[in-house]
Amino acid sequence: MAAANPAKMLQDEVTCPICLEYFNDPVALDCDHSYCRACITQSWGGPTADVSCPQCRRAFPQGNFRPNRQLRSIVEAARELRLLAEKEPAAERLCEKHQEPLKLFCREDEIPICLVCDRSKGHRAHTVIPAEEAAEEFQERLQAQLKTLRAEREKLLGLKGSKEETSQEYLKQTRAERQKIVAEFQQLRQFLEEQERLLLAQLQKLDEELVRLRTDTVTKLSEQICRLSERIRELEGKCQKPASEFLQDIRSTLSRCEERQTQQPEEMAPELEEQVRGFSQKVIVLSETLREFKDSLPDALEKAPRAHRPANVTLDPDTAHPQLVLSEDGKRVTWERTRQPLPDPPERFDTLEYVLGREGFTSGRHCWEVEVGDGRCWAVGVARESVRRKGGYSLSPEGGIWAVGWWGEEFWALSDSVTALPLDPPSRIRVCLDCGRGQVTFIDAGTEAPIFTFPPGSLPGERIRPWIWAGWGTTLRLSP
Numbered sequence: 149m150a151a152a153n154p155a156k157m158l159q160d161e162v163t164c165p166i167c168l169e170y171f172n173d174p175v176a177l178d179c180d181h182s183y184c185r186a187c188i189t190q191s192w193g194g195p196t197a198d199v200s201c202p203q204c205r206r207a208f209p210q211g212n213f214r215p216n217r218q219l220r221s222i223v224e225a226a227r228e229l230r231l232l233a234e235k236e237p238a239a240e241r242l243c244e245k246h247q248e249p250l251k252l253f254c255r256e257d258e259i260p261i262c263l264v265c266d267r268s269k270g271h272r273a274h275t276v277i278p279a280e281e282a283a284e285e286f287q288e289r290l291q292a293q294l295k296t297l298r299a300e301r302e303k304l305l306g307l308k309g310s311k312e313e314t315s316q317e318y319l320k321q322t323r324a325e326r327q328k329i330v331a332e333f334q335q336l337r338q339f340l341e342e343q344e345r346l347l348l349a350q351l352q353k354l355d356e357e358l359v360r361l362r363t364d365t366v367t368k369l370s371e372q373i374c375r376l377s378e379r380i381r382e383l384e385g386k387c388q389k390p391a392s393e394f395l396q397d398i399r400s401t402l403s404r405c406e407e408r409q410t411q412q413p414e415e416m417a418p419e420l421e422e423q424v425r426g427f428s429q430k431v432i433v434l435s436e437t438l439r440e441f442k443d444s445l446p447d448a449l450e451k452a453p454r455a456h457r458p459a460n461v462t463l464d465p466d467t468a469h470p471q472l473v474l475s476e477d478g479k480r481v482t483w484e485r486t487r488q489p490l491p492d493p494p495e496r497f498d499t500l501e502y503v504l505g506r507e508g509f510t511s512g513r514h515c516w517e518v519e520v521g522d523g524r525c526w527a528v529g530v531a532r533e534s535v536r537r538k539g540g541y542s543l544s545p546e547g548g549i550w551a552v553g554w555w556g557e558e559f560w561a562l563s564d565s566v567t568a569l570p571l572d573p574p575s576r577i578r579v580c581l582d583c584g585r586g587q588v589t590f591i592d593a594g595t596e597a598p599i600f601t602f603p604p605g606s607l608p609g610e611r612i613r614p615w616i617w618a619g620w621g622t623t624l625r626l627s628p
Contacts, residue, residue: 158226159226161222162219162222162223162226164182164183164184164187165181165183165202165203166183166184166187166188166191166202166301167184167187169184170223170226170227171183171184171216171219171220171223172184172185172186173185173186173215173220174215174216174219174220174223175188175213175214175215175216176213176214176215176216176219177201177206177208177213178206178208178212179201179203179204179206181201181202181203181204182216182219183202185213188202188213190305190309191305191308192312193308193309193312193313241260242262243261243262243264243265245264245265246262246264246265248262248263248264248265249262250262250279251263251278251279252265252266252276252277252278252279253276253277253278253279253281253282253283254271254274254275254276255274255275255276255277255282256274256275257271257274260279260282261276306477310477314458314460317458318458343434347430347431347434350427351427354423354424354427357423358424379405383401383405386401456513456514456515456580456581456582457512457513457514457515458514458515458516459507459509459514459515459516460507460516461505461506461507461516461614461626462477462478462479462505462506462507462626463478463479463481463503463504463505463506463614463616463626464478464495464503464504464505464506464613465478466493466495466496467495467496467497467502467503467504467537468481468496468497468502468503469496469497469498469499469500469501469502469503470487470488470489470490470496470498471483471484471485471486471487471488471501472484472501472503472618473488474503478506478626479625479626479627480623480624480625480626481503481616481618481623481624481625482618482622482623483501483618483619483620483621483622483623494537494538495537496537497537497538498537498538498539499538499539499540499541500541500617500619501617501618501619502615502616502617503615503616503618504531504535504613504614504615504616505613505614505615505616505626507613507614508533508611508612508613509581509583509611509612509613510583510610510611510612511583511584512583512584513580513581513582513583513584514580514581514583515578515579515580515581516578516579516614516626516627517576517577517578517579517593517626517627518576518577518579518616518624518625518626518627519575519576519624519625519626519627520554520573520574520575520576520577520624521575521623521624521625522575523554523618523619523621523622523623523624524554524555524619524620524621524622525554525555525617525619525620525621525622526553526554526555526616526617526618526619526622526624527543527551527552527553527554527555527560527562527616527617528551528552528553528577528579528590528615528616528617528624529549529550529551529552529553529562529579529588529590529614529615530549530550530551530579530581530588530607530612530613530614530615531548531549531550531612531613531614531615532548532607532608532610532611532612532613533610533611533612533613534548534610535547535548535549535615536548543562543566543617544562544563544564544566545562545563545564545602545606546564549562549615550562550588550602550606550607551615551617552569552573552577552590552599552600553617554573555619559571559572559573561590561599561600563602567600569599569600571599574592574593574594574595574599575594576592576593576594576627577590577591577592577593577599578590578591578592578593579614581607581612582604583607583612585604585605586604586605586606586607586608586609587601587602587603587604587605587606587607588601588602588606588607589601589602614626
């Protein structure tokens with residue numbers, strides 16, 4: 149095995165894996181891999197949560213790193229060694245066969261050769277140029293390749309940042325929905341607890357009234373029982389006396405017995421009895437309501453309409469009017485005064501400054517947002533796949549376009565009869581497409597307030613694509 153090159157090993161150790169240059173302000177991650185501070189921060193898209201090492205893919209809960217001072221010292225030493233080496237004249241390489249300087253380059257064999265090799269039979273018929281000239285030529289080619297690779301790396305870094313940004317948006321949405329659920333169920337629990345306290349307080353009051361009535365009734369009955377027992381003992385004693393004494397005042401005794409009637413205890417007050425029946429009925433209704441709510445909640449959640457799915461919409465350059473300039477990622481469109489010298493395929497709009505999205509939808513619920521800013525003349529919405537591309541066309545559902553827009557200092561809905569909207573246009577509009585219902589809705593993405601809705605069944609059953617009109621002096625940008 150060939151011995152390792154110490155210079156190459158040192159070069160690798162002091163080179164950032166991202167920018168492939170000497171480390172600049174090196175920092176180390178928890179996995180001990182090191183990067184330039186700016187490179188790793190750009191790779192993560194900022195100091196965000198849930199990041200990973202680009203080499204080992206180890207995940208970290210936070211984008212933390214620590215300065216690698218030891219590596220910084222090694223980098224400085226390597227820079228100084230490189231400067232010293234550049235100042236010293238490089239040892240001239242010699243031909244292994246003839247021990248002559250390698251001053252020439254053979255194009256056919258693509259190897260450096262010496263003057264003796266050039267005159268030899270093996271290279272006599274080959275194209276040979278000076279080594280310096282060949283080095284310049286290959287240097288240009290390598291620089292071109294290096295430029296392409298760096299551009300590709302920047303593109304991937306941008307894509308990575310975009311994906312992480314989209315993921316963060318989704319996480320933000322789920323956190324917001326979680327807070328809504330917690331708040332709604334908290335309110336429901338507070339309502340139920342309040343109703344529980346109210347009903348229990350009413351029941352406690354009813355219990356106290358019933359206990360008072362029972363106590364009063366028992367007391368009165370006990371008093372009557374005592375009086376009757378006393379009278380019974382009196383009569384039993386009289387019955388045991390001799391006839392002469394027994395008959396004495398007998399009529400008066402009978403009269404007193406007949407006149408005394410047993411007093412009946414108080415009946416429950418009608419209003420109290422009505423309260424008991426009413427409370428029982430209220431408890432029955434409440435129990436049935438709670439049982440129905442508990443049984444229907446899972447079905448209601450299952451049948452609830454699914455939310456619109458965020459769509460990663462990009463603009464189709466083959467459909468863009470020649471006065472529209474699209475960004476490389478297909479997310480931004482800008483109006484230009486001068487028409488671009490572009491091919492004119494059948495799918496390109498040629499009269500007004502329209503452009504379609506690459507993506508088309510035939511089913512499902514989808515949404516995307518368009519940043520309109522303070523553009524002077526624009527419209528956003530959807531169009532059917534077969535919308536007319538050449539000549540005149542109608543900005544309405546009849547012409548295959550469903551949109552809202554701003555021009556003439558007014559905000560319009562492009563319905564069959566163009567409708568002026570009684571509000572100012574927001575800076576960001578969310579387009580919500582429901583293919584199943586054939587409906588499109590526009591929402592203020594900042595306040596979540598509805599702007600305009602084309603009713604169900606408005607859209608045809610064919611493929612629907614995002615649509616934008618970017619008129620004079622306008623720049624629009626798409627986002628999920």
